[in-house]
Amino acid sequence: MTDTQTVTDTQTTSRPRDNRRGGRATAVLVALLVGALAVLTGCTSNSVAAYVDGRPVLNVSDLDEMTAAFEGTGVQATREGIVTVVVYKHIADTAAAEHGIELSAEVRDQIAAEVGEQPNETVRQLLVAQSEAGALFEALENQQAGLADRVLSNAQVEVNPRYGAWVSSTEGYGVIVPDALAQPPADAVNG
Numbered sequence: 001m002t003d004t005q006t007v008t009d010t011q012t013t014s015r016p017r018d019n020r021r022g023g024r025a026t027a028v029l030v031a032l033l034v035g036a037l038a039v040l041t042g043c044t045s046n047s048v049a050a051y052v053d054g055r056p057v058l059n060v061s062d063l064d065e066m067t068a069a070f071e072g073t074g075v076q077a078t079r080e081g082i083v084t085v086v087v088y089k090h091i092a093d094t095a096a097a098e099h100g101i102e103l104s105a106e107v108r109d110q111i112a113a114e115v116g117e118q119p120n121e122t123v124r125q126l127l128v129a130q131s132e133a134g135a136l137f138e139a140l141e142n143q144q145a146g147l148a149d150r151v152l153s154n155a156q157v158e159v160n161p162r163y164g165a166w167v168s169s170t171e172g173y174g175v176i177v178p179d180a181l182a183q184p185p186a187d188a189v190n191g
Helices: 024-031 060-070 078-097 107-116 121-143 148-156 186-190
Strands: 048-052 056-057 157-159 165-168 174-177
Touching: 048 060, 048 078, 056 060, 060 078, 060 121, 078 121, 078 157, 107 121, 107 148, 107 174, 121 148, 157 165
Parallel strands: none
Antiparallel strands: 048 056, 048 157, 165 174
């Protein structure tokens, strides 16, 4: 990866570079960060940035540290992008465990090689997490068509409102977007 890498944010999509597979799995990975239709509720604690299925997966102090780790590195990252990566990784890990899926050493080595050296360990870990989540969703989809869709659509995600909102598409994919983008303007709703 290069000095101008981008951790998934609301404007940019990044996924593992696995040229061995295409088709539906590729569409699933691309769709992970595309399109938004429905807003879910905010978090219940100001010290938690995101919950998945009622469990905290990222606290505010960790998010602040992760965000600071990207400053001056040449790797672009937003708070929303970091939250999205952490949420997707948690969902992917949980679903993979439930379905008996593990990434092989070969896949992990390939991801490590693609991520390469990074300015610091936090940046490297988040880029690895992003790629591993994509690979796990691809493995879920390869195990059973539509499985990744169902896993994502069944996940209950809550985001602290100061970091945005979890917005889901009709396919069940969600993305963290700044709160202002999650709500249509009043005149657009009222016509």
